[in-house]
Amino acid sequence: QQPVQSPQAVILREGEDAVINCSSSKALYSVHWYRQKHGEAPVFLMILLKGGEQKGHEKISASFNEKKQQSSLYLTASQLSYSGTYFCGTEGGAQKLVFGQGTRLTINP
Amino acid sequence: GAGVSQSPSNKVTEKGKDVELRCDPISGHTALYWYRQSLGQGLEFLIYFQGNSAPDKSGLPSDRFSAERTGGSVSTLTIQRTQQEDSAVYLCASSYIGRGEAFFGQGTRLTVV
Numbered sequence: 001q002q003p004v005q006s007p008q009a010v011i012l013r014e015g016e017d018a019v020i021n022c023s024s025s026k027a028l029y030s031v032h033w034y035r036q037k038h039g040e041a042p043v044f045l046m047i048l049l050k051g052g053e054q055k056g057h058e059k060i061s062a063s064f065n066e067k068k069q070q071s072s073l074y075l076t077a078s079q080l081s082y083s084g085t086y087f088c089g090t091e092g093g094a095q096k097l098v099f100g101q102g103t104r105l106t107i108n109p
Numbered sequence: 110g111a112g113v114s115q116s117p118s119n120k121v122t123e124k125g126k127d128v129e130l131r132c133d134p135i136s137g138h139t140a141l142y143w144y145r146q147s148l149g150q151g152l153e154f155l156i157y158f159q160g161n162s163a164p165d166k167s168g169l170p171s172d173r174f175s176a177e178r179t180g181g182s183v184s185t186l187t188i189q190r191t192q193q194e195d196s197a198v199y200l201c202a203s204s205y206i207g208r209g210e211a212f213f214g215q216g217t218r219l220t221v222v
Contacts (some may be wrong), residue, residue, distance in 0.1 A: 002154075012115075018126035030209065041200065042152070055210070087152060089211070096165050097142060097211060100149035 002027050003090045004006040005100035012107050015077045020103045022088030029072045030099065031064050031071040032089035035082075042087060046073070075105070111135075113214035115201050121220045130186040130217045134203030137205055141184050142202045142211065143176060152200065156186060191221045 003024045010018050023030060030049045033056070034042035046056025047073060048064035056062070061074045075082055085102045114133040134141050143155040154168040169175070169184050173191075179185040188195055191213040198218050202211040 004218065034211075034213075035205055041215050042202075044117070044210045047210060048123075095140060095159060096154070098154045099144070099152040102197075 001090075002098055003100040005088055005089055005103050005104060008101070009104040010106070012077060012078050012105070013077075014080060014107055014109055016078055017074070018078060018105065020073045020075070020086050020088075021044050022071045022073075022090070022106075023099055024058040024088075024090045026069065027036075027049045027065075028066065028069050029089050030091045031062070032091070033062060033071075033073050034087045034089065034099075035084045036087065036102075037084040045086075046053075078105075080107050080109065113201055113203055115199075115214035115217050116140045117217060118215060119220075124193060124221055125190055127187065127189045128191055128219065130184070130188075130199050130219070132201030132214060134182065134184070134192045134201070135205075135212055136182075138203035138205050138212075139181065140204045140211075141151070141178060141187050142204075144157060144183070144200045144202070145170075145197045146200060147197045148218070152162050155186070159173075188219075191219075193221045195219060196221045200206075 006021045027094050033045040036042040064071045085104045087099045089097045089099045118130045141158040144152040160181045173189045176186045198216040200214045200216045202209040
């Protein structure tokens with residue numbers, strides 16, 4: 001079951017904050033977050049595991065509500081380099097990683 | 110290798126021809142995933158492997174699509190009798206144990222004319 005992301009698109013000015021949400025109708029073992037820039041492959045940002053373990057880049061923060069099967073990615077003090085499409089991927093225990101439709105983030109100067 | 114390698118990077122084929130797309134994962138990665146990305150769209154799950162076995166083939170769009178993995182390493186995605194709607198970027202990713210960071214290849218851009 002594909003997770004649902006919201007919003008579909010966000011436009012910010014440099015320095016503003018953003019939150020991207022991801023929800024699933026299935027129980028989750030882990031949530032992954034990736035960023036893809038135009039013409040490039042997706043790049044790993046963070047993984048959040050059931051039980052509270054998190055691994056990822058220091059400047060990225062995210063939350064994982066296991067009971068609600070929801071995750072949120074927090075982008076604070078956005079920089080121009082944050083622009084791209086953000087994908088959440090969910091894994092329900094069978095190690096099958098499926099992705100949402102993506103959230104396009106545009107940062108303007 | 111240093112990263113996930115996919116070949117070819119670009120493939121133009123005539124409608125009705127068969128194509129093979131190759132993915133060489135990071136050495137030691139047991140999980141391997143194939144996704145399809147149409148222009149401006151999300152990552153559509155196709156199939157994944159644990160070792161050489163594919164526990165879930167539910168994402169393959171039709172029986173024209175098949176994939177195999179040999180030696181727990183290289184994987185090949187085969188599309189038979191290609192159609193124009195098969196045109197997309199096909200991405201491969203691999204991860205260690207299957208629950209860690211997934212590394213993506215640069216993809217194969219397939220164009221069916």
